[in-house]
Amino acid sequence: MPDDVLLLPWHDHATSLGGATDGLEVHSWAEGEEAPSTDVLERVTFYVPQYLGGRSALEAMTRMPSLRTVQSLWAGVDAVWPFLPDGVALHNAAGVHDASTAELAVGLALARLRGLDEFARNQTTGSWLPRRNDAIADKRVLILGFGRIGQAIEQRLAGFECEVVRVARSARTLDDGRHVQAMSELPDLLPTVDVVILIVPATEETVGLVDSGFLALMRPGALLVNVARGPVVVTDDLVAALHDGRVRAALDVTDPEPLPADHPLWSAPGVLISPHIGGNSSAFEPRARRLVAAQIRRLRAGEPLDNLVARP
Numbered sequence: 001m002p003d004d005v006l007l008l009p010w011h012d013h014a015t016s017l018g019g020a021t022d023g024l025e026v027h028s029w030a031e032g033e034e035a036p037s038t039d040v041l042e043r044v045t046f047y048v049p050q051y052l053g054g055r056s057a058l059e060a061m062t063r064m065p066s067l068r069t070v071q072s073l074w075a076g077v078d079a080v081w082p083f084l085p086d087g088v089a090l091h092n093a094a095g096v097h098d099a100s101t102a103e104l105a106v107g108l109a110l111a112r113l114r115g116l117d118e119f120a121r122n123q124t125t126g127s128w129l130p131r132r133n134d135a136i137a138d139k140r141v142l143i144l145g146f147g148r149i150g151q152a153i154e155q156r157l158a159g160f161e162c163e164v165v166r167v168a169r170s171a172r173t174l175d176d177g178r179h180v181q182a183m184s185e186l187p188d189l190l191p192t193v194d195v196v197i198l199i200v201p202a203t204e205e206t207v208g209l210v211d212s213g214f215l216a217l218m219r220p221g222a223l224l225v226n227v228a229r230g231p232v233v234v235t236d237d238l239v240a241a242l243h244d245g246r247v248r249a250a251l252d253v254t255d256p257e258p259l260p261a262d263h264p265l266w267s268a269p270g271v272l273i274s275p276h277i278g279g280n281s282s283a284f285e286p287r288a289r290r291l292v293a294a295q296i297r298r299l300r301a302g303e304p305l306d307n308l309v310a311r312p
């Protein structure tokens with residue numbers, strides 16, 4: 001630890017990390033700023049790239065020959081791997097985004113079911129157009145991916161009088177008796193649910209998972225919510241299913257991102273789109289800082305850091 005050089009995305013680390021960096025050599029590279037000098041980059045051993053810092057914050061890792069540890073502020077680190085030098089340990093931000101992403105998943109589902117997006121559009125023309133829309137009460141909601149965020153989504157749905165179906169890679173029974181079903185059961189489950197919430201990582205197995213076959217198995221008019229990663233859904237197949245009126249959708253993530261202004265997904269019927277802001281809310285900063293402070297304390301104590309991710 002004594003030779004560690006930290007590069008953090010915060011200038012106020014001395015106060016906002018609860019003293020975790022006291023006495024250490026720390027450099028800061030905050031949003032919108034020029035990259036640190038070559039001299040600094042060459043000595044950095046512990047790096048926290050700026051959240052949403054784009055390609056330049058990731059590419060910088062390739063100019064850090066002393067780098068040993070990267071603490072990502074993303075839960076899904078698919079975008080980090082291509083830039084991570086061999087032999088450098090990567091830790092994800094598991095836990096940092098749970099609350100924010102879970103509440104967005106529920107918010108998107110409610111907004112689309114209750115037609116809040118249409119009412120917002122009517123508001124721009126002063127049009128009072130009441131209609132009876134779907135409630136989430138009495139619906140069956142399938143959470144596809146029952147990791148940290150999937151579980152946080154179920155917690156938030158608890159008061160909504162809906163039935164939750166949980167699906168992960170493998171089946172299991174939780175300590176309290178709740179059952180998680182296996183992916184292999186998905187074809188039988190999809191025709192029985194009204195809402196599907198995607199919250200799996202983007203991996204070789206999940207990219208392209210939601211294709212025309214998957215969408216055809218969903219109940220007519222069922223709602224697809226994607227807060228996972230855009231490429232989990234085959235965009236062209238979803239656009240076709242939306243035009244057929246087969247499904248509705250609420251998407252925080254799309255493929256491609258950003259979605260070009262003339263992309264057909266924007267104007268497809270029955271879709272609500274937010275610009276990948278699941279984790280990007282006021283809930284982010286305090287949780288991100290708590291995680292980084294705890295990781296620096298582990299580093300100083302010579303303990304293994306949490307959230308180590310294996311290269312796929």
Ligand code: NAP
Pocket residue numbers: 075076077094095097101144145146147148149150167168169170183199200201202203205206227228229252253276277278279280
């Ligand atoms: P996590 O705790 O690792 O949980 C992932 C879940 O997905 C696990 O239940 C896992 O199954 C399941 N899974 C993985 N591969 C699967 C497959 N091939 N088929 C079915 N299920 C599969 O991850 P998390 O923290 O909940 O985050 C999940 C993902 O959400 C992230 O990787 C990220 O891409 C995305 N995310 C998006 C936003 C946003 O802004 N919209 C924010 C944060 C995260 P097992 O339990 O059986 O292993």
